[in-house]
Amino acid sequence: MRVSWGYLKRLLAGATFGHYMAHLLYVLNPQIEITPARLGIVTVAYGVICGLLFGSILWGLHALRVRLFGRDEQNEERRHGLGLVVAAAFVSAAVYWLHLYLFRIYLPSGAVRILRIATNVTTATAFCLFLLWLVERNAGRRLSRALFVSAAALIALSAFFLYQRRESYRPDIRSPVVANIGAVAGKSPVIVVAIRDLPYDWLITAIGDSRLPFFQRVMDEGFLARVEPYPTTSRQSLWASLATGQLPHRHGVTGRYSFQTLLNAEGERFLILPSAVGFRAWGLIPPVKKISAQLPSGDSLPFWTMFERLGLPALVVNWPSALPREGEGTILVSDRFLERRGTEIHPSSLLAELERVRAETERRAVRLSGDVRNRDRVEAAVRLDLVAVRTLDQLLVRESFSLSVIALPALSVMARAIGVDGNRLPSAGTPEAAVIRRHLEEIDRLLEGMRSGFPQATIIVVSPSGPKPPTLPANPIAMLKSFQESQDPGSDDGVLAMLGGGIVQRERNPVARVVDVVPTILFAAGLPVARDMDGRVVTEAFGEPFLRENALSMIQTYKASRLIVHRAQ
DSSP states (O other): OOOOHHHHHHHHHHHHHHHHHHHHHHHSOTTSOOOHHHHHHHHHHHHHHHHHHHHHHHHHHHHHHHHHHOOOHHHHTTOSSSHHHHHHHHHHHHHHHHHHHHOTTTSOHHHHHHHHHHHHHHHHHHHHHHHHHHHHTTSOHHHHHHHHHHHHHHHHHHHHHHHHTOOOOOOOOSSOEEEEEOTTTTTSOEEEEEETTOOHHHHHHHHHTTOOHHHHHHHHHSEEEEEEOOOOSOHHHHHHHHHHSOOHHHHOOSSSEEEEOGGGTTSOOBOOOOTTTTIIIIISOSSOEEEEOOTTTTTSOOHHHHHHHTTOOEEEESOTTOOOOTTOOSEEEOHHHHTTSOOOEESGGGHHHHHHHHHHHHHTOOOOOSOOTTHHHHHHHHHHHHHHHHHHHHHHHHOOOSEEEEEEOHHHHHHHHTTOOSSSOOOTTSHHHHHHHHHHHHHHHHHHHHHHHOTTOEEEEEESOOSSOOOOOOSHHHHHHHHHSOOOTTTTOEEEEEESTTBOOOSSOOOEEGGGHHHHHHHHTTOOEETTOSOOOOGGGBOHHHHHHSOOOEESOSOOSOEEEEEOO
16 A cells, blocks of 8 residues: 655644653653653654654645545646645744743753753754755755755754753652751741732722721831732642642642643652643643642641640641541631531641530621622622631630631632622722722721730731733733733732731832742741752841741751751750
8 A cells, every 4th residue: 555745744734743742741740750761762752753743634635635635746746745844843943942832830940951951952953954945945856855864864863962951850758857946946836827829909999998906006106018920820728838838849739720641650649740832632642630739738738737746736727629638636626617518627626615615606697788799699708707817716726836827718709709800999989899899897906906916926918910811811812911911910819918027127028929928937936947848938028037046947858757856945
């Protein structure tokens, strides 16, 4: 059976695209080990799949064109070469450049460097193929096919350079880690209040109305700064970074699912896939298993577990998707329990008491006044915040904690339910403005009560983003639109507010990042910061006396299998 040369060149064009996508798959997932044999098998597999898929599609389009318009006999003889292969190489280079632009935040700095080099190699190969094509266009059949073979060799050579740039990133958690903590560690309690989707500009506007005395005190005596989130379409990823102080390449929450296939059968997971080429639909060799992200912190530890590992008691109430772990010393009341979707509480002996607290709080919940959309939904969200606050109060009465954490989601639910979007707080006098401002006042009263009840505590209020976080373009068209459309630069900024021992007020505060929150919490409590965290301590929030007395200490990681704690006397 004779195979048409026209079909073979289209087959090679598709195989070229598949070849580069196979390499991109592993470049974007550096946590997966790769050997020459493994990469060779995957490259051949993708080359065959993409060659047959796209080669057949291109050949079918060619046959359709011939059927509709007939053959171009005059130019038929010279149409036997590299044009489609060159086009495939340039498309591959464009896909590499797209992912280099999109996924900087999701990859370690070393992997970004490797992706940049791989992008340059792919682009250089595409231009070399283009030069061969310029020569091939006017060449005879024999020279044309020789140039065709040279092009295939050049593509194979680029594969060698792509593999040579491969690295993997695996933290060593087998060796024990020594944590040296000072005598003041845990003596001054830290209270963390996470408010979902509180924009910085909303807060500044409400403070200007003189209705938030706690936050006014923060502006006068404490630290108040914007929190800049990284571009992502996954709120879970943002909250995982808030809980761990790490970027997605470490905690592994890059979207709703990760994937396990025959390409990573050892139990490793593909976290990031080439998005511009539809890998979720066709790019993974079946069978494909979807694996949900382990929330709230993915593969890393949330900051309250770090306190626990150092022997310091912690209390966590209503943090999104946080569930008790076997043997966990932390007292944890899950959001599922407060929303009546489960009974996840640790220790379980608190269940009856907290059931009673929840029921009493729900009976005393006040109905909203004013005509607002989705009233029942808004009231349910406010009721959930009230139950969470009452639960926290009840547990704080029982015993003291080095760390207390509460998450308040009602503001986010409220904004979506009543249709408030963007950076500007609704104008005063509207029902929407009244509801939001009243809830901000309730939160302010809660914080003022904490300050009065625990005068020695450091209170940290954080919101990772506003109601319109920056979006990650999902395809080249969306990326081009993002360049053309001007976006409000403030609508995605969250809040970091700190008040308490050692916190000082400065004229100009820096913009903090989401990953800066956990190192700052640890430093405020006198605990060491892990080197595998991607954020920094916001030292600008602390006064000189506190900085002199509380020297910054470091440990390798909190994820070590054994943590040895040495406490200064």
